[in-house]
Amino acid sequence: MIEFREVTKEYPNGTKALRGVNLTIAPREFVFVVGSSGAGKSTFLKLLLHEEIPTGGTVRVGRYELNNLSRKQIPHYRRQLGMVFQDFRLIATMNVYDNIAFAMRVVGRRERAIRERVAYLLQLVGLSHKAHSKPSELSGGEQQRVAIARALANNPDLIIADEPTGNIDPRMSRELLDLFVQLNEQGTTIVMVTHAHELVRQYNKRIIILDNGIVTADGGLRQAPTLVPPQPVRRHTTPIPAYNFERRVG
Ligand SMILES: Nc1ncnc2c1ncn2[C@@H]1O[C@H](COP(=O)(O)OP(=O)(O)O)[C@@H](O)[C@H]1O
Ligand SMILES: [Mg+2]
Numbered sequence: 001m002i003e004f005r006e007v008t009k010e011y012p013n014g015t016k017a018l019r020g021v022n023l024t025i026a027p028r029e030f031v032f033v034v035g036s037s038g039a040g041k042s043t044f045l046k047l048l049l050h051e052e053i054p055t056g057g058t059v060r061v062g063r064y065e066l067n068n069l070s071r072k073q074i075p076h077y078r079r080q081l082g083m084v085f086q087d088f089r090l091i092a093t094m095n096v097y098d099n100i101a102f103a104m105r106v107v108g109r110r111e112r113a114i115r116e117r118v119a120y121l122l123q124l125v126g127l128s129h130k131a132h133s134k135p136s137e138l139s140g141g142e143q144q145r146v147a148i149a150r151a152l153a154n155n156p157d158l159i160i161a162d163e164p165t166g167n168i169d170p171r172m173s174r175e176l177l178d179l180f181v182q183l184n185e186q187g188t189t190i191v192m193v194t195h196a197h198e199l200v201r202q203y204n205k206r207i208i209i210l211d212n213g214i215v216t217a218d219g220g221l222r223q224a225p226t227l228v229p230p231q232p233v234r235r236h237t238t239p240i241p242a243y244n245f246e247r248r249v250g
Helices: 041-049 073-079 096-105 111-124 140-152 170-185 197-202 245-249
Strands: 002-010 016-025 030-034 056-061 081-085 158-162 189-193 206-211 214-219
Touching: 002 041, 016 041, 016 056, 016 214, 030 041, 030 170, 030 197, 041 056, 041 081, 041 158, 041 189, 073 081, 081 140, 096 111, 096 140, 111 140, 140 170, 158 170, 170 189, 170 197
Parallel strands: 030 189, 030 206, 081 158, 158 189
Antiparallel strands: 002 016, 002 056, 206 214
16 A cells, blocks of 8 residues: 655755665554654655655555646545544634535535435534534644544545654543554554654554664554563562471470
8 A cells, every 4th residue: 555665855954864774564564663763754644645746766556656647637536535633724714514524625525415424424424413612612632533534534445643642641542442443443554653652552553663763663562662561570588487486485
């Protein structure tokens, strides 16, 4: 589904954000992309979204060769992606229903189909009772669930999430991840960039570590030792023998 081949990205100021990235992500995979600040994670996502183009190498997503995407193809390409951002990016003046419906209206879906799908999505993310609320009336976790419902509106094969738990509490983060796992089990490919190592450790998924523009690890938790905290030192204290009163008396 996704293929990066020898991908480099050098910004006009000379910064080399990616320096020869090779990776493939198969349909239906669930991948965490982690790495410290400046490692190239956002650049990686921008290339996936075709917001930036590589200075070297090729990026392919599904049947699209992103290096050669025509202007006309770009909206079609982006429509098959579901995007979730750290800062939700909901439209403040629209209620929850319309925020989700909007994504379907722009692609010309009929109101009847929209009504059915939005009702289904609101139920999926547990927000049917908030359909008429404005984003400002929701908690961070609820806003992010609306954003996920919106990302799913046009039934994408691929969800790309950029630090989606960055502004929500740990319990909601777990719920969001559980929802991603559920979607993934139903066939959606998930690529999630995150700093939340604690969360990554709790899910047994593929982890790609970016460091200074290079993939330094790719695999499960075993291949990502820097993500696993050192085991707490076990103290093998010798039990203190109980004092034998009887012997003393004897
Ligand atoms: N538009 C840009 N112009 C110049 N340098 C950039 C630009 N965007 C990012 N960079 C640089 O590229 C490197 C990787 O950045 P980025 O992909 O945002 O990393 P991350 O998301 O992992 O923090 C950093 O050194 C950053 O300063
Ligand atoms: Mg970033």
